[in-house]
Amino acid sequence: MRTEDPRPIRLKDYTPPAFAIDEAMLDIELDPARTRVHSTLKMRRNPASKETAGPLVLDGEKLKLLEVRIDGELLGPNRYSVDGEHLTIHEVPEGKFTLETVTTCAPEENTALTGLYLSDGIYCTQCEAEGFRRIAYYLDRPDAMTVFRTRITGDRKKTPVLLSNGNPVKSGKTKDGRHFVEWHDPFPKPAYLFALVAGDLAHVEDKFVTMSGREVTLRIFVEKGNEDRCAYAMEALKRAMKWDEERFGREYDLDIFMIVAVSAFNMGAMENKGLNVFNDKYILARPDTATDADYAAIEAIIAHEYFHNWTGNRIxxxxxxxxxxxxxxxxxxxxxxxxxxxxxxxxxxxxxxxxxxxxxxxxxxxxxxxxxxxxxxxxxxxxxxxxxxxxxxxxxxxxxxxxxxxxxxxxxxxxxxxxxxxxxxxxxxxxxxxxxxxxxxxxxxxxxQSGTPEVLASGRYDAARKTYTLKMSQVCQATPGQPHKEPYHIPVAVGLVGPDGKDMALTLDGEDKPGAKTRVLNLTEREATWRFRNVEAKPVPSLLRGFTAPVKLSANLKERDLVFLMRHDSDSFNRWEAAQRYATGLLVAMVEAEKTGVPARKGGAFAEMVNDLLTAKKIDPDFVAQIILLPSEQTLAQIIGQEVDVDAIHAARERLRASIATQTKDALLAAYTRMEVTGPYRPDADHAGRRALRNVCLGYLSAAPGDEGIALAAGQFRTADNMTDSIAALSVLSNIDCPERREALDAFHERWKGDHLAMDKWFSIQAMSSLPGTLDEVKRLTGHPAFTMKNPNKVRALITNFAAANQLHFHAKDGAGYRFIADKVLELDKLNPQVGARMLGAFKSWRQTEPKRRKLMQKELKRIAGTEGLSRDVYEIATKTLA
Incomplete structure (x- = not known):
């Protein structure tokens, strides 16, 4: 057991900070082993605080304190105290005062990648949530906002680029042959939005003119040699800036907006004011190195971090x-x-x-x-x-x-x-x-309130009165610490689809004129009823259109209703949903048949839908790719909920894939050929949609009896001119025991062994393989020269993907997968607790597994929770998961 369990922090205990910081000035002299930070804070007591007397307590971790001054006076050790988490100054002046501290830290030793760290020659910071306290003693909390001025000094050869928040205001050389840059951010911010990046970096530059006519300089900084992989990110940034002006009226406010892409980063990206720091996998893109999914993620994450400028930074x-x-x-x-x-x-x-x-x-x-x-x-x-x-x-x-x-x-x-x-x-x-x-x-x-509410819906058609009565109720199960739930306000978008497949105009009791064909009904009580008039024929209800609330919907829809909706519903989401529910019903029945020996129904309607969609003259390829995909093994495990047997789930899903592929083989082959994209690569929705459908067809064809799917995948891998098609083919082959599999994996490795992002894809594909021996292969790959436990991307690609995305082998009956992941969590806890804690999330469903696996997972969780010296990150997840 741990000698001391950490105490929780509670919302109800919130109090404003006792002190306010009017201005923060940082003088940072970079050095791998001994970075010196001179912090000057202009402070006063916070009028919003009830504390009118008492010491000043600042947050600080992993710092060596050299001196403390108040209003220029050097304080003796008797006037302050230091522990592993705080600097406490026993007495401070009544009015305004200036506090100076000088500290050092060691960026090269910081494997946690929070605060200031050095990786691959690049200094970088990650201060959200509480990383600034590893840079300087400070009020490291979001409600302590101030204006920052930052001076960074570094070696001219090793760190020619010195970046921080705001606008650059001064630069020059120092007497000792180094150089400096000073930055000023005029907008008050908390310390978690502070950023510093320094290194030998290249950049690409562009301009953006705001809606008020201001010209903003845009720069993306990358490691040298990656400049040609920034164009899409730059265009995505300009689209996001324009969209935020048009949709929300938000204009960018500084003279320069910068993005830095680094390879060692705990998160996807960070919205530091004016200086966004990105995991480089969400910046670097070229057709031969990035997939369509990568391009889409780059666009979305660029936008997300930029949008934070107002929803996160300004507020x-x-x-x-x-x-x-x-x-x-x-x-x-x-x-x-x-x-x-x-x-x-x-x-x-x-x-x-x-x-x-x-x-x-x-x-x-x-x-x-x-x-x-x-x-x-x-x-x-x-x-x-x-x-x-x-x-x-x-x-x-x-x-x-x-x-x-x-x-x-x-x-x-x-x-x-x-x-x-x-x-x-x-x-x-x-x-x-x-x-x-x-x-x-x-x-x-x-x-x-935590938990996912369940909405129960039932409908009744009265042919004589031509009315349709819809009854809905809501319930939410108990969750930890919340045994009872009050009714939610749940907006439910509803449509009624007539026998002709067309939506009916909806007229509620009390209304004179027909309403819209989709109506939002607000369920605010535990139970409510709505009656629609002038319903000429018995409809099929289309409920929760567009998924208007994060709830589980249980409706009295028969199998024929689902088949009808997946063919006719005008709401694309509900059409997809009907197909997923139909396929889920088939698969759950097949899993049950594995246990009982009772044959499950064949479910030809899904295969018919696949065939009809693939042969239709006009289709949206991306949507068709979504609707014909079967629910994942993880989804089926969630639906089954108790006594989950991953082997039975995997077997059932593979049998259904093979059945659909056999029944629709001609249509799959025709669509595979028809969806081929010729000409220069474009990552837009049209071309990406065609590639998506083509590769879904390839996946099905690989499940059909015979070697035709293998030949197609091997041929696509050899001839692909873009990473999307290359990876799709390699993914198919990775799950088939054939000579072409090893040949493709080796060829990919030979071509991309010098590209760290492509190698992450190579690791991931092997980690997710369903073939026997995958765990042994993952263990072997941890010794690959391109793999390191110190880089979160490598860990996520190989180990976390095995735990989170390979249900079959993580949940191996002998518990070997559990032991391996538990060992890696404990190893990471010493290096990077954040990454270790996230990996531990793979154990969260341990109570839903069948008894033998449940016992094995619990054993590993107890081993982790009982480890001496465990970080707060891993301790919290382990103990809550066991509770």
């Missing part, structure tokens, strides 16, 4: 419990941006897939927490799907209820009221309520 969160205020809102904004840039239906399907794959299990397991948590031990553990994806869904629900124009008025009021402030969820909701003229009193429950 930040008061405390970390309000994290959804910036993240959930900004995810909603980047989802809308992508929907406008690409296919809105396909984007909605993609977002809901992500939500169900990651957030729904979180809500249904031991790590469940509200969108605004009540407590935490380690804030890094709350960068979760609940905060991000579910937080975005809450914003989307308000948008649905208000409509685009009223929602915009609410957002305008939010920006007007709180610009330059550290705000709360209540501030946000009150502004939206006032601006959009909405009553959000009940809606606030979404932010404080």
């Amino acid at each position: 930040t969160c008061r405390d970390w419990f309000q994290l959804c205020l910036k993240e959930g809102l900004t995810v909603f904004r980047d989802q809308e941006f992508t929907s406008d840039m690409r296919s809105r239906p396909v984007k909605r399907i993609s977002d809901v897939r992500l939500l169900r794959a990651h957030q729904f299990p979180e809500d249904g397991g031991p790590l469940a927490h509200p969108v605004r948590p009540e407590s935490y031990i380690e804030i890094n553990n709350f960068y979760t799907a609940t905060v991000y994806e579910k937080g975005a869904e809450l914003c989307r629900m308000i948008h649905t209820m208000a409509g685009p124009k009223r929602f915009r008025k609410g957002m305008d009021l939010y920006f007007e009221r709180h610009d330059g402030e550290a705000a709360t969820v209540e501030n946000f909701l009150d502004a939206l309520a006032d601006g959009a003229k909405l009553d959000l009193t009940q809606f606030k429950r979404w932010y404080r």
Whole structure:
């Protein structure tokens, strides 16, 4: 057991900081082993605080303190105290005062990649959530906002580029032959938005003219040799800037906007004011090195971090419990941006897939927490799907209820009221309520209640009266610490589809004229009923169109209703949903048949739909690629919920794939040929959609009896002129025991062994293989020269992908997968606790597995939780998962 368990931090205990910082001046002299930071803070007591006396307590970790001064006077050791987490100055002046500290830190020893670290010759910072305290003693909390001035000094050869937030104001050489650059950020910000990057970097440059006519310099900094892989990121940035002006009226505010791409980074990207730092996998793109999915991710993440300039930077969160205020809102904004840039239906399907794959299990397991948590031990553990994806869904629900124009008025009021402030969820909701003229009193429950509500719906048609009565009720199961739930405000978009496959106009009781063909019904009680008049024939209800609320829907739809909707529903999302529900029903029955020996129905309707869609004259290739895909093994495990047998799930899904491929082989082959893209590569929605459908067809063909699929995949791999088609073919071959598999893997390695991002793809494909011996192969690959436990991208590509995406082998019956991942979590805990804690999430569903596996997973969790000296990050996840 641990000698001392960390204490939780609670929302109810929030108090404003006792001191305010009016200005922060940092003088940073870079050195790998001994970076010197001279911090000058102009301070005073905070009038918002009830504390009118007492010591000044600053946060600080992994720092060596050299001196402390107040108003120029050097303080003796008797006037302050230092421990592993704080600097406490026992007495400070009553009025304004200037505090100076001089500290050193060792960037080259910082494997946690939080604070200031050095990797591959590049100095970089990551200060969110609490990394600034590893740079200097400070009030390291979001509500301590101030204006920063930063001077960086470094070696002219090793660090010719010296970057920080804001605008550059001065540069020059020093007497000792080094050089410096001074930066000024005029907009108050908390320390978590501070950034510094230094190294021998190249850059590409462009300009953007804002809606008020200001010219902004745009620069993307990369390692030398990668300049030719920045063009798409630059264009995506300009699209995002223009979109934010048009959609939300938000204009960029500095003279320069910079992005730096680094290979060693814990996150996807970070929105530091004016200086975004990116994991380079979300910047670097060229047709031969990046897939369509990579291009789409670059566009979305560039937009997300840029949009933070207003929803996160200009208005930040008061405390970390309000994290959804910036993240959930900004995810909603980047989802809308992508929907406008690409296919809105396909984007909605993609977002809901992500939500169900990651957030729904979180809500249904031991790590469940509200969108605004009540407590935490380690804030890094709350960068979760609940905060991000579910937080975005809450914003989307308000948008649905208000409509685009009223929602915009609410957002305008939010920006007007709180610009330059550290705000709360209540501030946000009150502004939206006032601006959009909405009553959000009940809606606030979404932010404080955890769990996924279930909506139960049933309908009854009265032919004599020509009415259709729809009854809906809601229930939400108990979650940790919340045994009882109050009713939610749930907007449910509804349509009625007639026998002719067309939507009916909807007229509710009490209305004189026919209404729209899709109506949003607000379920606010535990149970409610709506009656539609003038319904000429028995309809099939299309419920929760567009997935207007993050709920589980249970409706009394028969199999024939699902087949009807997946062929005729005008709502693309619900058409896809009907197909997924139909296929899920087939697969669950097949899994049950594995246990009982009772043959499951063949489900020819799905194969017929696949055949019809592939042979139709006019199709949206990207949408067809989505609708004909079978639910994943992870999704099926979630649906089954208890006593999950991953072997039976895998076997059932493979049999259904083979059955569909056999029944639709001619259509698959024809579509595979027809969807081939010729001419120069383009990552736009049209070409990407064609490649997506072609590669889904290839996947099915590889499941059909015979070697034709292998030959097609091997041929595509040899002739592919872009990474999308190359990786798709390699992924198919990786799951087939054939000579072509090894040949393709070796050829890919030989071509791309010098490119770290391509090698990450190579690692991932092998980690996710369903073939026997995959775990042994993953273990062998941890010794590959291109792999290192010190780089989060490498760890995620090989080890985390094995744990999270390879259900078959992670859940091996002998527990070898569990032991391997537990060992790696403990190894990472000493190097990079954030990455280790995220990997541990693979164990969150341990209670849903069958008894033997359940016992083995529990054993490993207990081993981890009982390890002496465990970080707060891993300790919190392990103990909560076991609870």
